[in-house]
Amino acid sequence: xxxxxxxxxxxxxxxxxxxxxxxxxxxxxxxxxxxxxxxxxxxxxxxxxxxxxxxxxxxxxxxxxxxxxxxxxxxxxxxxxxxxxxxxxxxxxxxxxxxxxxxxxxxxxxxxxxxxxxxxxxxxxxxxxxxxxxxxxxxxxxxxxxxxxxxxxxxxxxxxxxxxxxxxxxxxxxxxxxxxxxxxxxxxxxxxxxxxxxxxxxxxxxxxxxxxxxxxxxxxxxxxxxxxxxxxxxxxxxxxxxxxxxxxxxxxxxxxxxxxxxxxxxxxxxxxxxxxxxxxxxxxxxxxxxxxxxxxxxxxxxxxxxxxxxxxxxxxxxxxxxxxxxxxxxxxxxxxxxxxxxxxxxxxxx
Numbered sequence: 001x002x003x004x005x006x007x008x009x010x011x012x013x014x015x016x017x018x019x020x021x022x023x024x025x026x027x028x029x030x031x032x033x034x035x036x037x038x039x040x041x042x043x044x045x046x047x048x049x050x051x052x053x054x055x056x057x058x059x060x061x062x063x064x065x066x067x068x069x070x071x072x073x074x075x076x077x078x079x080x081x082x083x084x085x086x087x088x089x090x091x092x093x094x095x096x097x098x099x100x101x102x103x104x105x106x107x108x109x110x111x112x113x114x115x116x117x118x119x120x121x122x123x124x125x126x127x128x129x130x131x132x133x134x135x136x137x138x139x140x141x142x143x144x145x146x147x148x149x150x151x152x153x154x155x156x157x158x159x160x161x162x163x164x165x166x167x168x169x170x171x172x173x174x175x176x177x178x179x180x181x182x183x184x185x186x187x188x189x190x191x192x193x194x195x196x197x198x199x200x201x202x203x204x205x206x207x208x209x210x211x212x213x214x215x216x217x218x219x220x221x222x223x224x225x226x227x228x229x230x231x232x233x234x235x236x237x238x239x240x241x242x243x244x245x246x247x248x249x250x251x252x253x254x255x256x257x258x259x260x261x262x263x264x265x266x267x268x269x270x271x272x273x274x275x276x277x278x279x280x281x282x283x284x285x286x287x288x289x290x291x292x293x294x295x296x297x298x299x300x301x302x303x304x305x306x307x308x309x310x311x312x313x314x315x316x317x318x319x320x321x322x323x324x325x326x327x328x329x330x331x332x333x334x335x336x337x338x339x340x341x342x343x344x345x346x347x348x349x350x
Contacts, residue, residue: 036316037349043281043290044349045332047316051345052076052333055091055099059084060341065114065168066323066333069123069140073100074333077111077127078341090114090127090142095328097345103142107131113168113216113262114323116140119175119193126177128166135166135179137195146195148179153197156187168216168262170228172243178228180214188214188230190245201228201245206235209247216262219243220270222284229286231260233275238286249286256280256288258296266326273321279334279346292332292346293318306338318344 036047052074054060061079068074072095080089088102089111104111110131117124124145127136137145150164151157157164167182175193178201186204188211191197202211213234220229220240227248228241237252238260251257258276265271270282277295280288295305295317305312305319313319322337332346 038292038316038346039290043292045292045346046349047293048345048347049313049315050310050342052091052093052097052343053099054341055086055102057084058086058088058091058102060338061089061109061111062322062337062339063335063341063343064112064322064337065128066325066335066343067114067116067125068095068325068327068333069116070118072328073140074327075114075116075125075140076335076343077104077107077114078335079111080108081340090125101141107136113166115169115171117171126169128168128179130165130167130183133164133166133184135169135177135195148191148195148197151189151197154187154189154200156200156203157185167214170217170219172219172228173221173226174243176243178217178219180217180230182213182215182233186211186214186234188217188228188241199245201241202230202239202247208250209239211235211239216260218263218265218270220263220265222265222268222270229263229270231262231272233259233261236260240286251286253288256291257282261322262324264325266330269326271324271326271332273324273334275320275322275337277318277320279318279321279324279332293321293334293344295319310340313342 039045059081061081063078065077074093076091087105089107090104091102092100110129112130113128115126125138134149136147163184165183166179168180170178177191179189181187188201211232214230215233216231218229219226230239232239240248261273272280279292281290320337323335330348334344336342
């Protein structure tokens, strides 16, 4: 995948951290034990690495996608390490982090983006499988509802064969689904609730209204009208569109938002995992108001630290945040693109 193969060279040119960043500090908890703190003021969090441990017999692969259902169950999508004795790629925990169940052997090596949506009285998971090049809608226990594979209904894919490697999904209020071909042809595609192709939102390129590596997207309802926000990762920026596909804005700030991966929203805040060593909080105008756990000054190593062991990681610093969600209680859960995986809880400090 081009964005990953070029990751180490891309980050070498990243700018220095700005004033909204805050280095982690150690603080004493009520029990007297040291804790890691990141952020400042109203956006202060305790950093708890490896909050979700692997169940017995399973070894994390790259931890990619996160979701939480209305009952509080947490879902983690990972590629499964080659040393793992268990094959399941979707691991389920309760709201306190206790293992519940696992499924999804068929997504092994390809488990990537993961989304959950309530439709009527039921909830469903949407899996982006980068190995089998498809989006799969399942029940919360893994029964397949529909599959969207190569978009033959889109003339752009039929003019000449191109890659289709979907990375994430977003959900519109009317039931439609936006699928980002983030590792394939860099197109944003619009589908009906039953998995039928409707149209194309944006084409590949580097100009306004064009995308390169649209790794994640989200339908943001914080304003007067919902808009589609796209993590135009290879172009190192965000773009916004109407749900009908009209381009609205291009937002770029290399020093604060470097390689945006995906989004989640709670109240007025948007969380954005940034592959270049940080987790960002954005306001309604997509301005970065906090950079959490920023590891950009980690001796110039940053993404190269993917090959390090747990003991070599710097506590309180991120390496390659890939997915992040607000939990139902307001805490933030972060999954990192690491071959040995890592799930970190950012526990909100009042």
